[in-house]
Amino acid sequence: MAEEIQLNVVLNQDLLPKGQRDVAIIARLDIAATDAYRHQHPSVPADICLLLDSSASMDEPFAPGDAHTKREGVIQSAKQMLPHLGAGDTVSIIFYDSQAHLIAAQVPGQRAGEIEQHLDTLHKYNGMTNFEAGLKMAQAVMAQGRNASRRIFFLTDGNATEGSQTNTQTLIGQLALGGVTVDCLGVGADFNFAAMRQLSAPSNGTTEQLESRDRAGRHFEQILVSAQRTIASNVFLTIVFAKGLRDLEVYQAAPETRFYPNCQPSSGGRFTLEIPVQSLRQDRRNIYLCKANLDLPSDANQCPFAEVRLDYDLPPARLKAQRAALTIGVNCLDQAAYPLVDTSVDDMFAEAELAKFYEQFIAIQSQDWGRAATILDEMIRRAHVLNDQARLAHYRTLHAKLQKDHHLSNDDLNRFGSDSTTSTIAKKAAEIGSTTTNLQDYTY
Numbered sequence: 001m002a003e004e005i006q007l008n009v010v011l012n013q014d015l016l017p018k019g020q021r022d023v024a025i026i027a028r029l030d031i032a033a034t035d036a037y038r039h040q041h042p043s044v045p046a047d048i049c050l051l052l053d054s055s056a057s058m059d060e061p062f063a064p065g066d067a068h069t070k071r072e073g074v075i076q077s078a079k080q081m082l083p084h085l086g087a088g089d090t091v092s093i094i095f096y097d098s099q100a101h102l103i104a105a106q107v108p109g110q111r112a113g114e115i116e117q118h119l120d121t122l123h124k125y126n127g128m129t130n131f132e133a134g135l136k137m138a139q140a141v142m143a144q145g146r147n148a149s150r151r152i153f154f155l156t157d158g159n160a161t162e163g164s165q166t167n168t169q170t171l172i173g174q175l176a177l178g179g180v181t182v183d184c185l186g187v188g189a190d191f192n193f194a195a196m197r198q199l200s201a202p203s204n205g206t207t208e209q210l211e212s213r214d215r216a217g218r219h220f221e222q223i224l225v226s227a228q229r230t231i232a233s234n235v236f237l238t239i240v241f242a243k244g245l246r247d248l249e250v251y252q253a254a255p256e257t258r259f260y261p262n263c264q265p266s267s268g269g270r271f272t273l274e275i276p277v278q279s280l281r282q283d284r285r286n287i288y289l290c291k292a293n294l295d296l297p298s299d300a301n302q303c304p305f306a307e308v309r310l311d312y313d314l315p316p317a318r319l320k321a322q323r324a325a326l327t328i329g330v331n332c333l334d335q336a337a338y339p340l341v342d343t344s345v346d347d348m349f350a351e352a353e354l355a356k357f358y359e360q361f362i363a364i365q366s367q368d369w370g371r372a373a374t375i376l377d378e379m380i381r382r383a384h385v386l387n388d389q390a391r392l393a394h395y396r397t398l399h400a401k402l403q404k405d406h407h408l409s410n411d412d413l414n415r416f417g418s419d420s421t422t423s424t425i426a427k428k429a430a431e432i433g434s435t436t437t438n439l440q441d442y443t444y
Helices: 035-040 070-080 112-124 131-142 165-177 193-200 213-228 343-364 369-385 389-405 410-420 424-429
Strands: 005-011 023-033 046-053 090-096 100-108 149-156 180-186 207-209 230-241 246-254 258-260 271-281 286-294 302-314 319-333
Touching: 005 302, 005 319, 023 035, 023 230, 023 271, 023 302, 023 319, 023 343, 046 070, 046 131, 046 213, 070 112, 070 213, 090 112, 090 131, 100 112, 100 131, 131 149, 131 165, 149 193, 149 213, 165 180, 165 193, 180 193, 180 213, 193 207, 193 410, 207 410, 213 230, 230 286, 246 271, 246 343, 246 424, 258 343, 271 286, 271 302, 286 302, 286 343, 343 369, 343 410, 343 424, 369 389, 389 410
Parallel strands: 046 090, 046 149, 149 180, 180 207
Antiparallel strands: 005 023, 023 286, 090 100, 230 271, 230 302, 246 258, 246 286, 302 319
């Protein structure tokens, strides 16, 4: 068994008195490379595909009051990442409008001047918006790449106006199965954060609305760095929960907060969830949270919670089909025991739940604004518990707008999505060298 990737777990409470019933246990699971493996492989070459919207609406202002167009802002932002390309990196460029246009394929990273000239030709194209055509060409181009780290920067300023939504979703799934990560970036007020988040989900990519040209450039740089620091690929996390657990909830807290509602029953009354982690970064942890209610035994010192398995490839080490495993259990002692409590796990879980409530809100807001307002009430309560004043003010403003107008604008929905699907607690904890699970973080 390889020792390059580690699984670590901490519970929100442990060493509990025997015989307690309906106890809510939250397990924080961290996945990270070992120090030795990280130091040995600080970066890897990446195949990058810039899949950029070239439709007519890209000639509108980048943001209200901005003298530059979306088209100009995207060109500027993409160029900002060019100095950070490595010798082994390649860049492909595809513009898409009513059809897809292959501008460049696998240009070596050291030919930044050539890549810059190709980007400038974005001004020459316009038309409708066809996601299907763009992704189909991107799939063909990425299939020719030789690097294990492969990333698509999928940028749009709105919804697709041509092509098949079903075919688009199929292509997204095929790209994920092929080991390609799709990051969805948006510009302008017509960008649909919720819809694009569904397209980034199968490959566990990120979803970002680029609200300013400066922020856009930083995001291009950050995604490139993420691709260059990918040291594990084809990563799948399987969680098999113990028999008899109830009220299961599973979240990815970092890199982007996601709620996984589809635990499937398996033999023996146990539930199983497989998560396509896709890739692991050299300098970041992936963090997952599993919550369940269980009954503690009265005649044993251990109560099983879950069995965890991680399957992955290690391209820098030329290793395939590696595996790490971990068994999670709750420790039980007699009534005189002093429980171990880690409130940071509870706080991280409470923040992660905001992503679940956001998805519930999006599913219902256009049909029943009253129920949507009730969901916002719960989100306001969670923000208050977390003492998150920024979110608290934002959610209260949205609640007032919903009560007044019975709907929210697209801009409101996009900001709401971005605010609710990033865990500030987990983002800090995900940085290698930062941790919230040290012994001093426990209370007795």
